[in-house]
Amino acid sequence: MNSPTAFPYKPNDRETEEASNSYLMSLVALIAGLPLPIINLIATVIFYLTNRKGTYFVRWHCTQALLSQFSLFAMNVCAVWWTISIIFSTTLISNGFIAYLFTIIVVNVVELTATIYTAIHTRKGRHVEWWFYGSLTNLICREQR
Amino acid sequence: MKKVFIEGIALAAIFFGAWFGLSRIDWVSMFNIEQSTKNIEEKLGEMYWDAYKKDEITTPSVNKAIDSIVTKICKKNRIDRDLITLHILDDEDVNAFALPNNHLVVLSGLIIAADSQEELSGVLCHEIAHIELHHIMKKLIKEMGFATLVSMTTGGKSPEMIASTAKMLSSLAFDRSLEKEADMKAVDYLIKAKISPEPFAKFFSKLAEKQGTGVKYLSWFTTHPYSKERSEYILEYCKKKAIQNEPIIAPETWAKLQEVLSN
Numbered sequence: 001m002n003s004p005t006a007f008p009y010k011p012n013d014r015e016t017e018e019a020s021n022s023y024l025m026s027l028v029a030l031i032a033g034l035p036l037p038i039i040n041l042i043a044t045v046i047f048y049l050t051n052r053k054g055t056y057f058v059r060w061h062c063t064q065a066l067l068s069q070f071s072l073f074a075m076n077v078c079a080v081w082w083t084i085s086i087i088f089s090t091t092l093i094s095n096g097f098i099a100y101l102f103t104i105i106v107v108n109v110v111e112l113t114a115t116i117y118t119a120i121h122t123r124k125g126r127h128v129e130w131w132f133y134g135s136l137t138n139l140i141c142r143e144q145r
Numbered sequence: 146m147k148k149v150f151i152e153g154i155a156l157a158a159i160f161f162g163a164w165f166g167l168s169r170i171d172w173v174s175m176f177n178i179e180q181s182t183k184n185i186e187e188k189l190g191e192m193y194w195d196a197y198k199k200d201e202i203t204t205p206s207v208n209k210a211i212d213s214i215v216t217k218i219c220k221k222n223r224i225d226r227d228l229i230t231l232h233i234l235d236d237e238d239v240n241a242f243a244l245p246n247n248h249l250v251v252l253s254g255l256i257i258a259a260d261s262q263e264e265l266s267g268v269l270c271h272e273i274a275h276i277e278l279h280h281i282m283k284k285l286i287k288e289m290g291f292a293t294l295v296s297m298t299t300g301g302k303s304p305e306m307i308a309s310t311a312k313m314l315s316s317l318a319f320d321r322s323l324e325k326e327a328d329m330k331a332v333d334y335l336i337k338a339k340i341s342p343e344p345f346a347k348f349f350s351k352l353a354e355k356q357g358t359g360v361k362y363l364s365w366f367t368t369h370p371y372s373k374e375r376s377e378y379i380l381e382y383c384k385k386k387a388i389q390n391e392p393i394i395a396p397e398t399w400a401k402l403q404e405v406l407s408n
Contacts, residue, residue: 074161088290093178099167103160132152139149 007127008143011057016125018054019061022047023119026065027112041073057142061122064130064137065115072111079104176320186282188298194232196311197244198310202253202406203235210402211251211392217393218273221338222374229276241268243276244314245285253406259334259348262392262399267335267345272328280323285314328375340389346379 011019025047026040048066051058079101085091118128129135173179201207212231219226229247236252249272259265264293275281285294291310297306319327335342350373396404 087292091331093173095170096164096168098172098176099164099170102167103164106163107160132149132156135149135152139146 006083007060009057011055011125013125015055015057017125018051018058020119020123022051022058023122026069027115030067034117038099041069052061057127057139058131060124060127060137061118061143064118064133067136067140068111068114068130068133072107075104075107097103097133160312170197182282183256185294185298186245189285189294191333192297192307193244193311193314194248196307197232197234197250198234202235205404206404207233207392207405210398211256211269214262215249215269215273218266218270218338220338222334224273224277229273230349241272242314243281244271245281247277248277250272257403257406258297258352260351260391261344262394263335263344263390264341264348264351266393267331267340267342267348270334270338270340270345273325273326273334275319278323278326279329280319280327281314284319284323325378328379329382332379336383336386336388338393339389339391339402340393341388342379343388344385346376346383349373366395389399 022044028043041075044066048062051062054062082091082097083101084094086097112129118130121128130138208231215231218224218228221252229249232248232250233256234250234252236254237253237254237257239258241249241251242254249269250271251333255268256265261266290300331345332342334344392399
């Protein structure tokens with residue numbers, strides 16, 4: 001995660017609230033969707049769709065929140081299906097499986113921490129770009145002139 | 146674009162690096178998972194054997210003869226004989242099967258149907274191979290699910306369920322790949338025990354022929370299909386090996402064993 005960086009313009013109070021909410025939305029959905037990862041992805045997609053015509057600042061942060069949710073969704077889905085295959089089929093508990101669970105837990109904790117940090121800073125009008133996701137969002141989300 | 150690519154690669158490298166690094170730790174031993182699975186297998190073995198034990202043959206001469214064959218196979222293949230529990234059941238079905246926790250069950254019908262001790266040894270080796278390769282628990286988990294097996298061993302067992310699944314175990318057909326693996330392992334066991342694998346290969350064709358003549362109760366054949374193909378690949382595999390044949394029990398003991406069981 002990067003430190004707060006400069007944004008092309010200073011967002012107003014309403015924008016910072018909506019941008020901050022995009023992280024809070026994924027945070028709440030992340031907790032609710034831990035057993036079923038699809039829930040937090042759906043929640044973030046819905047929030048993104050409702051705000052895609054918002055201002056550049058809001059759109060930018062909704063996109064960053066959505067992109068980070070995609071990779072987390074893929075990782076959590078693998079963990080859920082691997083666990084299901086152990087319970088219901090011939091797959092055995094291996095060192096690789098337990099290592100994957102620990103890795104996923106660390107990734108989820110990092111994501112959770114980054115989400116809280118970004119939600120707080122965004123609410124204060126500071127722009128936070130995440131490692132990789134920020135750069136990817138810059139490619140996808142352009143300022144409309 | 147280049148920045149995104151480099152950052153993406155770095156992130157993936159951190160993720161897979163962490164996963165790979167953590168998977169080097171022996172978590173399975175650390176959390177005692179193998180012991181827990183073993184405990185479940187032991188309980189299942191007891192439960193299933195309870196469903197069969199009423200038909201067990203306790204005639205010393207019969208048990209001693211079959212035990213001699215199993216002991217020699219185990220000894221020559223460095224298999225811990227004490228870990229395998231041999232049972233002979235009074236049943237006209239031509240069958241032998243393995244239960245969880247290394248119970249090897251041989252039906253009297255199979256001993257009577259075998260023309261020689263080599264044929265019987267082949268089937269015994271095949272079932273020992275299933276035990277040694279842990280095929281029984283793998284198949285049980287696939288058929289019933291790990292959650293069901295755990296609930297069966299922790300009080301959620303109904304007599305009907307045990308009876309029906311015990312029946313399933315005796316007629317359990319393994320996947321083709323597992324059967325081939327057990328066949329090849331059985332041939333290796335036979336060769337090391339100085340028993341010719343050829344009668345074992347021909348046993349499949351013999352059962353296939355018998356099935357067409359109206360002989361009933363050929364469970365071992367029905368759960369071990371593709372007999373011609375199996376005979377062929379076993380014989381092909383044998384060509385590369387030096388084969389010896391030394392009878393384990395005396396011919397007269399074998400003849401007496403069949404006579405006792407036929408009566």
